[in-house]
Amino acid sequence: MRIPVAVAEELDCGAAILGDWRAVLLDAGEANALALAASNHADLVLMDEVRGRAVARRLGLAVLGTLGLIATAKKRGLIPAARPVIAQVRSRGGLWLADKLVAEVLAGLDE
Helix, strand or coil, rough: CCCHHHHHHHHHHHHHHHCCHHHCCCCCCHHHHHHHHCCCCCEEECCCCCCHHHHHHCCCCCEHHHHHHHHHHHHCCCCCCCHHHHHHHHCCCCCCCCCHHHHHHHHHHCC
16 A cells, blocks of 8 residues: 555654654554645544554544544534444444443443
């Protein structure tokens, strides 16, 4: 998989901090999201994959995952409950979420 040039250049600038970042393999979606975030000087990137989240943080980007997005929507009153949305994401969205993490998020939302 090829990392977009913009992401590679950003990572190269931080090589002293990141070390051998090229050993980290990103899929096309992660790489493109990071390239877009880096090129637009984004404050936040939406990403669930552990490797991509790590690279995003090293680039100085705040990271929000699917559960964080759902929790934020619940806290802001955009959705009435997080539990059914999480259940739908798990069953139809193709996203694996650890039971423990889901339980922690729901507990934090008093659900």
